[in-house]
Amino acid sequence: MASKPSTYSLEEQVPTPFDFRSTIQAHGWVVLRPFEWHEPTAALSRIHRLETGKVVQLHLHDGNKVIRIEIDTVSSLTTDEETEIRQSVRRMLRLDEGFEAFHQLSKQLDGQSLALKPGSGRLLRCPRLFEDIIYTLCTTNIAWSGTKRMVDRLVAKLGDPFMDIHDQRAFPTAEAIAAAGTDFLKQETGLGYRSAYVWELATAIVEGQVDLDAFEDQALPTDELYRMLRQIKGVGDYAASTILMLLGHYDRLAIDSEMRAFVSTKYFDNQPASNDQIQAIYAPWGRWQYLAYWFESLSN
DNA sequence: GTCCAGGTCGCGC
DNA sequence: GCGCGACATGGA
DSSP states (O other), X not given: OOXXXXXXXXXXXXXXSOOXXXXXXXXXXXXXXXXXXXXXXXXXXXXXXXXXXXXXEEEEEEOSSEEEEEEEESSOOOHHHHHHXXXXXHHHHTTTOOOHHHHHHHHHHHTTTSOOOTTOOOXXXXXXXXXXXXXXXXXXXXXXXXXXXXXXXXXXXXXXXXXXXXXXXXXXXXHHHHHHHHHHIIIIIOOTTHHHHHHHHHXXXXXXXXXXXXXXXXXXXXXXXXXXXXXXXXXXXXXHHHHHHHTTOOSSOOOOHHHHHHHHHHHSTTOOOOHHHHHHHHGGGGGXXXXXXXXXXXXX
C-alpha cells in the first residue's frame, strides 16, 4: 500500500481572453462533490477516476495564459493517463469553445444591462457527460440543498476513494451505480424516486444500449440532440435543455421555476410569464440565449 | 402536521 | 396535444 503521493505538474494552453474564476464560479456545479473550490489558493480540485481505474486528485490553478494542473497520485502516470487528464480539463473548462460571437452580440444587443466580463461565458462542467447528466437529474424537483445532499451521498457511498481516504472519493462510475441497484440508491443516497432513473441510465450504459459519446458530436443539431436526450427516462424538457447547455448548445432555454421567477420579476412586473413570453424575451440572442439568461440572472 | 423544492411520468380526455 | 395527480426526501 503506497502511502506517499507524488505530484505531477502539467500545463494546458487556454484561449485569450479567459476568465478562470468566472468559468468555475458562474455555475453551481463547483459546490457539488467531488468538485471543491479552495479560495485561499484559488484552486479548483476534483478527485478523478481515470479509465484505467487509477484515482488521482486534480488541482487546477490559473496561470499566465495556461491552466496549471497539479496531480496527486500514488503511482506514476502513463502518457495515456496524462492525455486523459488534459482532455478532462479541456472539457471541464470548455477550452475548445469560442465565445467571441456571444460577446459581440452582447455589445450589439444589450451592452448596458448584460455587462459581460472579458473572458467570461464559460460554465464549468464535469469531465464526463455521464456525471453532468446525473448532476442534472439531481436538480429536478428538489431544492439546491437537496441536490448537494444527494450528490454528496452518491459520491460517499459509491465513489472510488483516493488513497484509501474515505471522504475523498471520485464520482461513481456507471458500473458502480448499476451494480448498486435501486434499493441501495433509495436507502443510502436519498435519491428518492430519481433512483430508478439514475439506475436505468447507468445500466443502459453498462449494457451498451446507450452511448453517451454520441452526444458529444458537435455537428448534431440541437433538435436532434434534444430528442435523443428526452429518450432518457427522467430527462424532461428542463433537464434536456440543461444538458444541451452542458454540451455547449445554448440555443434553447431550460425553463424552470428559477427562470420563471426571474423573468417574471424583471420583465413582467411580477406577473406570471408563459413559456412563449419567456422565449420571446431571449429570442434575439439566438444561439446564445441560455447564456444570455444565465449571466443576466447572475448580475442581478 | 403541511407544504414545497431550479420536474417528470403516465394517464385520461 | 393539454391537464392532473403521484412521486421520495428533507427543510421551512
